[in-house]
Amino acid sequence: MTTEDPASALQEQIRYAAKHRQSLQIVGNHSKQHLGRHSQGEILSSNRLNGIVAYDPSELVISVRAGTAVSVIQETLKKNCQTLPFDPPCFNGRDASIGGAVAAGLAGPSRPWNGAVRDSLLGIRLVDGQARHMRFGGQVMKNVAGYDISRLMAGAWGTLGLLTEVSLKLLPRAPAELTLRHECDATQALQTMRKLALKPYRQSGACWMQGQLRLRFSAHPDSLQQIRQQIGGESEESSFWSDLRDHKLDFFNSREPLWRLSVRPDADIQQQTQIIDWAGAQRWLISTQAADKLRELAEKYSGHAILFANGDRNSAVFQPLDKVSARLQQRLKHTFDPDGIFNPGRMYSDC
Template structure:
């Protein structure tokens, strides 16, 4: 029996089908009464975006693996499924989601993972979560259950609405299923500490980025450059010999991804600055931790939102507040043209504006 056949016959499929029908019925009822809906899975991303007023639509009952064929490196899963459960099933086959979505104490669901688009330390080297999405089932603002995309990488002709769902924060519809490409776990890994200044660390990362080194994690914290190497045993050992450094605890990367380092315990508001590759070291108004080889800079600061977003924009990037209640504009303000496209897309997929209204920006 194939993996696809096996998972299709697991107990709970009938209940899962019923749960999808229940979600569809709730959406249709909300459309009839023009009632806004607040979509929620594990509620582990409540710190992101603006508060939403609306009737609660929970997806946590809509769980389970629909199909999984390890030989094809494709899994289809219902969006109420905990991310930890999905990762455990992939682990059994020596596979994983390379972009390392955070699980936030096991509360994160697959739907929230997709809707937020969050990725971990490996993201600059393997791609974003969006890059692994093949297809989705979505309840639209017309009260229809539609399938977008497919289960093969080549099925991306035309406008790719499935990948558009990544980072949409529930504004475009209720995602009920997602098909994703998975990959084998690395054969071996090594973790290094290098005692060098931050400016030199960024210079070294730019230099190493031009070489075939198996770097899949680069963070500057506590005055040290922390590196993760992953791949074949020979390539990892050769990179270790070339780079040098001291051993680093492997658990550092999980703590970074789950925001469990001491840096994140600081009571000041947390901001995330997403910047272009090879952005030089700049003075920031607070304490910073450099991730993604310097492209992602976490900042603990009391500085005003406008100042931080203006600074990020001047560097070619954007700033996002990760602490709720600090500002009514937690996401970088959109340019007029981008705002127009956002409104047009929202109007097409959610014409009554019932899905997570205002989660990202007022009026959306």
């Protein structure tokens, strides 16, 4: 580590904040400020933590500083026919930082087949609430030395510390893509999705909205040709999948509360305004129904509901935890952030 390491300035800022019990708001590229609960504090910005630390395509791993833009990473990977498996969203027409993408733990439409952020996350460097700069995991595919603190950071919304570097497992970019469109109702769509889950196709999307089921496959053109013959439907070339991922479809234009229900794929949820994504496992609803009702609905299908955007950002945005989980979560928060300085209240009001 050299003395110019920009992380050491941030470490200093954290040490100071901890000493004075001052709240910090971790910010990358400001692309997800409308998500999670409202949180206040002095800005702790990762944008000086920039650049690729190590990338060797034949290792199928990239290590990058946390403030690096997702688009920069994707461009580099594209040149080597590789990609980030979890295909992170970029909202509001802004680029996301990779640190923010990992902290939010959000994945694109290929999630059921290519995995979540945590599945790609091999290692991290983190500054915790005691200003300790630590490294967990590594740049290798397999590593079971010590507790898996890396994966704990995926979806922790920066409440446990500042990510300074992440190492991610990559995926070769498929030589071709095919989207097939079918007209059907939600029930039929779910049936088709479940049937396809039993087939070993290289699938990368299954989404239903407004009477149309779209299925995406990523493979060699010969394989796609065969899939087209076996499944049928209209083939489509459009920006549908990236628009879905980045919430650029008209559906997401509403100012009404946008709910995300993460549920068992076969969940029979009949709602007027909904998108069924992730082959049934993720549902987007525009709804003014009471939070409790939607949470009950998600729980019925062994899942959970998030007030994803709009609505009251000071309310319980994430599904409340049961007593045992909540207690453990508080203890973990205290372990990494004893003075409670990082993104206070961003996930839950009490941690």
